[in-house]
Amino acid sequence: MDAKSARWRRVTPSTFPWEDEAIDSLRSNIADADPNRAWSNFEFIAGGQISEVDVFLLTRKGAYLIEIK
Numbered sequence: 001m002d003a004k005s006a007r008w009r010r011v012t013p014s015t016f017p018w019e020d021e022a023i024d025s026l027r028s029n030i031a032d033a034d035p036n037r038a039w040s041n042f043e044f045i046a047g048g049q050i051s052e053v054d055v056f057l058l059t060r061k062g063a064y065l066i067e068i069k
Contacts, residue, residue, distance in 0.1 A: 001032040011042035014054075022068045023055060035060055 001008050008027060014020045023040050030036055037058045043050050055066035 001027050001030040001036065001038070003027060005032050007032060007034075007037050009039045011039060014041050019054065019068050026055060026066065030057070030059075
């Protein structure tokens with residue numbers, strides 16, 4: 001999938017170069033076609049605690065929450 005695709009949404013840049021590299025590798029292996037959608041580097045608040053999501057991916061086969069280490 002192209003980084004500029006409407007199906008891929010990079011919410012904020014990563015602060016870690018290895019994380020950007022892993023996300024780019026993952027993105028390049030996802031078809032840029034419906035129903036695929038992905039969001040990367042976003043935060044949410046639950047129970048008063050801030051959590052970060054590296055990639056949330058929706059595909060025909062399911063929803064995936066991807067954590068990069």
